[in-house]
Amino acid sequence: MLVPRCASCSLWVSPPQPDCPDCGGELVARAVSGRGTVFTYTVNHHPFDPSIPVPYVIAIVELAEQKDLRVVAGLVGCEPDAVRIGMAVEALSAPDSGPLFSPAA
Ligand SMILES: [Zn+2]
Numbered sequence: 001m002l003v004p005r006c007a008s009c010s011l012w013v014s015p016p017q018p019d020c021p022d023c024g025g026e027l028v029a030r031a032v033s034g035r036g037t038v039f040t041y042t043v044n045h046h047p048f049d050p051s052i053p054v055p056y057v058i059a060i061v062e063l064a065e066q067k068d069l070r071v072v073a074g075l076v077g078c079e080p081d082a083v084r085i086g087m088a089v090e091a092l093s094a095p096d097s098g099p100l101f102s103p104a105a
Helices: none
Strands: 002-006 027-031 035-044 056-063 070-075 088-091 100-103
Antiparallel strands (some): 002 027, 056 070
């Protein structure tokens, strides 16, 4: 999983911005560990896309790399009722569907 990081001051930046909000430096996509915790989440019951079975969980995950570094992601691998704020999660490889996490092993 790649997240923009400032080449000058090393700040991770998400959601993406044109340049570093702290120092104006250039942002370059860098790999993160994929570890994080559920900051908050919602359970979607409406079939916006018929190819995606409901219900499913949309989470805001705070990444381990930096306080307040958060990404919006799908959360799979557990029942929606089992999701908890603060729960440890890890990124799955999901090249085309956007960030996807599951409960940490
Ligand atoms: Zn910077």
